[in-house]
Amino acid sequence: MHETQRQRTRDLLREEGLERALFSHLDSVKWLTGYAPQVQLGGNHFAGGPALVWYEDGHFTLVVLDIDAEHAGAFGDEPDGTLLTYPGYAVEEPVRSPEHIATALGTLTGSASGPIGVEMHSLPAHLYEIVQAAGDPVAIDGRLVPLRMVKSEEEIALLRRNFELSDLGHRVAAVTTRPGLREIDVWTAIHSAINREAGFRVPLGNDCVVGYRDPNNVGGWPKDLEIKGDTALIVDLSTAYGGYWSDSCNVYYATEPTERQIGIHRVIEETLVFAISLIRPGVPCRDVDGKVRAFVEKRGYPVYPHHTGHGVGVSVHEEPRITPYNDTPLEEGMVIMLEPGIYFPGETSCRLEHGLLVTKDGAEVLTSHIDPL
């Protein structure tokens, strides 16, 4: 599990002359080990710090709170992997997990000298002091991000499962959106259906907003805003299963869409088809971004204020970003989202988003939640 990811990381660190490194960003930890903890309550408050991966001489050690070991799968059985747990919850004495994780880390770092790669943005200061005592910290934040762009078969399978779950959510949205309900009512129906299908609690993002929101009808979490007769409802769904995320967006109408809504929707349908036609290995992301924006602008509509798309994996938004500045060329095996939109704050809005696997000579659409209007 996740051997490909660890080999790419090993190659990177060797190129950089780093024999030791400490990863503390959850996305890095998930990607290196398959560790997939629950996130919906904002982290386990009995933990002494974030889950860590210590790298030394080609070997990876995952450090997690004892009760979180169940989310580590079989990582500890891998030939290049060790699972190290530390105690958290206690009744006979105060919870001392910050000390326990520090002790665990100290047994790994030892006291040799030399450079140690460190994800600075996510490593707490009390653990950073241990690294400082064991060597010379070298910032490596974001260094795994480019390595994560091309997905392994194992990752693509997890992403496919997530897209199935978000597709299900959209089927529920389609039959639930009706006048008199509120954003939150549609959302709870979607989330319940996804949880019941999965058989456990699945984190769910992103947006469920009526088109008449003003000023922001681009995105946001559901509120008690009413779905009225002529309301367009943007539903943008990301599920997290096995540590990987899906993404997807569609628009639902409470009754029949107005002529103007139909016009906007058709343009975005055409824009999305056009955008997908641009996807193939070798094309720079900025070219896709520029052409898609121009397509919308040429039709007389305001250009959306967000990215044209982005990669998806252990994070909902990751590289390659389909943005004006990004020179990165598309590669076979990347999984990307495309999501053009048109927004008239206070009136209506539309965004359609598909997920795609970049193939040898084009793209495979991984989402099936959009029917033509």
Add this chain to the structure above:
Amino acid sequence: MHETQRQRTRDLLREEGLERALFSHLDSVKWLTGYAPQVQLGGNHFAGGPALVWYEDGHFTLVVLDIDAEHAGAFGDEPDGTLLTYPGYAVEEPVRSPEHIATALGTLTGSASGPIGVEMHSLPAHLYEIVQAAGDPVAIDGRLVPLRMVKSEEEIALLRRNFELSDLGHRVAAVTTRPGLREIDVWTAIHSAINREAGFRVPLGNDCVVGYRDPNNVGGWPKDLEIKGDTALIVDLSTAYGGYWSDSCNVYYATEPTERQIGIHRVIEETLVFAISLIRPGVPCRDVDGKVRAFVEKRGYPVYPHHTGHGVGVSVHEEPRITPYNDTPLEEGMVIMLEPGIYFPGETSCRLEHGLLVTKDGAEVLTSHIDPL
């Protein structure tokens, strides 16, 4: 808003001779400012670090990601409070929020010398380096925890609202628990009802487990385990509204409880009544803990493997912990949970939990979700 909290903090820091301090633990930040961000997706991944509170000469500055300012309420209008935001999401250039939060912090710390109180366990290393450059870090982790024990009127109002929401969840559990459904089905019904009542997404913990789970029928997140005819279902609910949490537990039976289940349930009902009778100012927590454990043991049942209770506030579990080691005396204005249980793994389990406000001469029960069997 939260003036009481800031005054207690000011007094503490002055006693310690600290004119400057940096708080980075979310519980501290919420408690000092009322900031209440969404947590269900594991934090905003466009943020450059945790929300921060910088303290200097009696004044508090809250540092948050631009789009998270909406969760800060009117804190920036307080005479002793300033709201400082930094940019995150960007389209025309890469997201550089870790640099932006560092820049924002740097404008606050300046370059004077002298001690700076630091919550080390939650401050990322790249921000810690800024503090190190601006003075001499002094660890103050956990120092606000005792100050948080006695609640203000404002906090008690928020806790009451949360207990109303968890009470609602229990009413739904009572009518939903039936043979053929699964843990996850009951859970989604509960969570949907709470979200619809609140009008927005409410984080929800903690447990929904069939009594026949083996080995752990004490707690856990709902799975696709079936509710059978003689199943006891432990439902332990915590909602988060306005940055504060509730807690609560009850047991539901798929059909009629067995004689043995009734016997266990009655003992725990009696234990909880006994536990509540012990609550008044001045009583050390360890005394409550010891007497409640002895009450269960005397009736011939195994003593529960967890705390007897705990405080609740910006965190689900906080001081005062009702545990064997805790000498802390109860005080008027504390809000505590009491939750005795009996567990026979693989067979059945029972836990009942009420929330209480410690009053001048006893306790007011804040939860209303438990009817006698």
